Structure formats: structure tokens, C-alpha cells
Amino acid sequence: AQSVTQLGSHVSVSEGALVLLRCNYSSSVPPYLFWYVQYPNQGLQLLLKYTTGATLVKGINGFEAEFKKSETSFHLTKPSAHMSDAAEYFCAVIQGYSYGKLTFGQGTILTVHP
Amino acid sequence: GAVVSQHPSWVICKSGTSVKIECRSLDFQATTMFWYRQFPKQSLMLMATSNEGSKATYEQGVEKDKFLINHASLTLSTLTVTSAHPEDSSFYICSATHRGLMNTEAFFGQGTRLTVV
Numbered sequence: 001a002q003s004v005t006q007l008g009s010h011v012s013v014s015e016g017a018l019v020l021l022r023c024n025y026s027s028s029v030p031p032y033l034f035w036y037v038q039y040p041n042q043g044l045q046l047l048l049k050y051t052t053g054a055t056l057v058k059g060i061n062g063f064e065a066e067f068k069k070s071e072t073s074f075h076l077t078k079p080s081a082h083m084s085d086a087a088e089y090f091c092a093v094i095q096g097y098s099y100g101k102l103t104f105g106q107g108t109i110l111t112v113h114p
Numbered sequence: 115g116a117v118v119s120q121h122p123s124w125v126i127c128k129s130g131t132s133v134k135i136e137c138r139s140l141d142f143q144a145t146t147m148f149w150y151r152q153f154p155k156q157s158l159m160l161m162a163t164s165n166e167g168s169k170a171t172y173e174q175g176v177e178k179d180k181f182l183i184n185h186a187s188l189t190l191s192t193l194t195v196t197s198a199h200p201e202d203s204s205f206y207i208c209s210a211t212h213r214g215l216m217n218t219e220a221f222f223g224q225g226t227r228l229t230v231v
Contacts, residue, residue, distance in 0.1 A: 036222075043120070043207055043224040044158075090157065100148060100211030100220030104157045 002027045002093045006105035014113050019063075019078040021108045023091030026072065032094040033074045034102065035065055037087045044090065050074065061085070086112045116142045118210050120223030127198055127230055135193045135226045137208035143188035144210035148220065149181075152205040164191045198230045 007022040025031055032051045036044040048059025055067040065076045074091060091105040117140040127133045137147055146165050150158040162183050164170040170183035180202075182194040191210075195202055205227050209220040 034219075041124075041205070041225065041227060043118075043222040044209075045222075046219065049219060100146060100209055101160065101163060102148075102158075102209075102220065103160075106157045 002029075002031070002095050002103045004091050004093050004103055004105035006089075006091050006108050008108055009106060010109045010111065012111040012113065013081045015083055016080050019076070019081045019085065019110065021076040021089050021091075021110065023065075023074045023076065023105055024072050025074060025091070025093045027093055033065075033067060034092040034094070035059065035063070035074075035076050036090045036092060038090065038107075039087050047076070047089075081110075081112045083112050083114065086110055116140075116210075116221045118144075118208065118221045118223040120208055120226050122226060123224060124227040125229070127228070129199055129230055130197055132194055132196045133198055133228060135195075135206055135208075135228075137191045137193070137210065137223050139189045139210045139221070142210075143212055144191070145188065145212045146210070147185055147191040148209045148211075149183060149191075149193050150207045150209070152207060152225075154205075158207060161193075195228065198228070200230045203228055203230045 003026045005024045034049045035047040047063050048057045050057045050067045058064045063078045088107050088109045090107050092102040095101040119138045121136045149161045152158045161176045162170045162172045164183050164185040166185050172178045185191040207225040209222045211220040
């Protein structure tokens with residue numbers, strides 16, 4: 001079975017600083033990995049995804065993530081945080097070959113200080 | 115990207131009543147829809163998988179008689195919380211996908227905040 005672990009339920013950075021949100025996965029099949037962002041009382045917006053091919057994936061709003069099979073990781077980064085990045089972020093892995101069936105990590109709340 | 119719309123965005127109901135939440139794919143045919151529940155400060159937990167024209171598949175621990183799911187058309191799935199109780203208060207989110215996406219993405223609705231009083 002697939003599982004996802006996000007290290008750190010809360011991350012706080014200063015505006016302009018590097019953002020690093022950690023995600024490790026466990027999967028018995030080649031994983032499809034996702035990062036979503038959720039603003040309060042809203043649904044999820046896809047930031048980026050890895051399916052196959054290039055292991056460094058670029059997403060929206062300046063975010064990117066690198067798939068590292070040897071480390072079973074898919075950490076999310078952004079070189080310079082913006083106040084509007086403050087939200088909750090979820091890493092997810094698709095369950096086997098089920099269409100859109102996702103297992104989510106616990107979520108990481110990102111706070112950006114001026 | 116494709117658009118999935120949920121309605122209502124929030125609802126307050128009395129204990130013991132039933133509430134229906136709709137999930138619509140607006141610009142694509144959703145062969146499969148998923149229903150998730152998110153308790154405060156927690157992650158999303160899959161409740162059930164709904165395929166058009168067939169019975170939903172529920173995750174372990176989810177009461178199928180309490181959470182009725184109908185996926186009667188390729189653009190609409192409904193979740194009915196029957197005899198709701200305060201512990202059912204949660205944020206419910208649907209997502210939708212179709213075979214053309216080849217497993218690579220599901221699109222999420224904006225969620226429904228249910229409060230049972």
C-alpha cells in the first residue's frame with residue numbers, strides 16, 4: 001500500500017527566504033506524486049505532479065519538486081517565499097493504478113513572515 | 115484545467131436530518147469521482163470511489179448506509195449524509211477524473227463545509 005509522510009506540520013519562513021517542504025513516500029509500484037495547496041475553506045489546487053520522465057518538476061507560482069527514487073522523496077521548494085504562499089500544502093501519491101485515487105500526507109502549514 | 119464544482123459550499127443542518135452534496139464536472143465527462151473528508155487540522159481521507167453507473171466502493175470504516183453516493187451521470191455525483199450527527203461535521207471534498215487523463219490527475223471541487231447542530 002502507498003503512504004506519504006510530510007515532515008513538519010508547520011513551517012515558518014521570512015518573505016524572500018527559501019521554502020522547503022518535505023515529503024517522503026512509500027509505494028509498491030512506480031509512484032505518481034503530487035503537491036497540492038489548500039487555502040482556508042477551499043478545495044485543493046494542483047501545484048505540480050511527477051509521473052514519468054524528468055525528475056525535476058516545475059509547477060505553478062514558482063514552485064518545483066524533485067523526485068528522488070533512492071531517497072523515496074519528493075520535496076517541494078521555492079527559492080523566494082511570498083506572503084501569498086501562506087497556505088497548507090499536501091503531498092500525495094496515487095494509489096497504484098487507480099484513476100485519481102490519492103493518498104495524502106498529513107499536510108504542512110506554511111507561514112510567511114514579513 | 116478541468117473544472118469541478120461542488121454545491122453547496124457550506125451547509126448547517128439539524129441533528130437527525132439528511133444533507134445532499136453535489137459534485138459536478140463542468141467541462142469533461144467524469145468516469146470516476148472520489149469523495150474525501152477532512153476534519154479540522156487533519157489531512158484528507160478517502161471515503162469512497164464512485165464510478166458512473168455502478169455502486170460506489172467505500173473505504174474501510176466508512177458506513178455506506180450513512181454516506182449514500184450516487185453517480186448517475188458522467189457529470190454528477192452526489193453524497194448524501196443521512197441522519198447527520200455533530201460528529202459528521204467536517205469538510206467534504208470531491209474530485210473527478212476520466213480515463214483520458216491516464217491516471218495522472220484528478221480535479222478537485224472547492225469543498226463543502228458541513229456543520230451539524
